[in-house]
Amino acid sequence: MADRPIMIGLTGSIGMGKSETARMFAELGIPVHDSDAAVAKLYEVGGAAVPVIAEAFPGCVKDGKVDRVELRKRVVDNPEAYAKLNALVHPLVGAENRAFMERAIAAGADMVVQDVPLLFETGGHARMDAVVVVSAPSHIQRERVLARPGMSPELLDSILQRQMPDEEKRAKAHFVVVTDKGLAHAFEQVKMIVAELRERRRQGKV
Secondary structure, three states, X not given: OOXXXXXXXXXXXXXXXXXXXXXXXXXXXXXXXXHHHHHHHHHOOOOOHHHHHHHHOOOOEEOOXXXXXXXXXXXXXXXXXXXXXXXXXXXXXXXXXXXXXXXXXHOOOOEXXXXXXXXXXXXXXXXXXXXXXXXXXXXXXXXXXXXXXXXXXXXXXXXXXXXXXXXXXXHHOOEEEEOOOOHHHHHHHHHHHHHHHHHHHHOOOO
């Protein structure tokens, strides 16, 4: 197994601090594939998802790019539409991810991070060598999310219904990064995780 990078799955419910934690891994020189960022790129002008979404969800493409607010309205409380959207977009993200992995391997990376919000929900954790869950108390999570533009308690509750509860994610994780004690505290946890995984690789355990 030592001839390929260690695959780290990074996940956490909305508002837990996952994006900031991903940046910490990147700061340590570890390549990070952000699935949300990959989707955003696919939705922009010229993105591969634009024509397929225009056909499947008429009215959700404006000025040559996907109108994410309108698309969210179409799928947020419609499981069938949500599944249809995922079936269209996931293969495109997968192709982009394969290109990312090729670049990481060519660069000699000893580990990579796959930043996937719905890692457990989609079964992606099965492909990872280790899963890191980012967590914070629920009241802090709600405070963070409701401070975002366009967010409402109703929308947050709808999003959370599609996500595995935080306590279940923590129970399934190999590592947990808590983010309610400041950035420096979280960064120390990330550095310890990286050191632990490199030691496991050295011992042939991963």
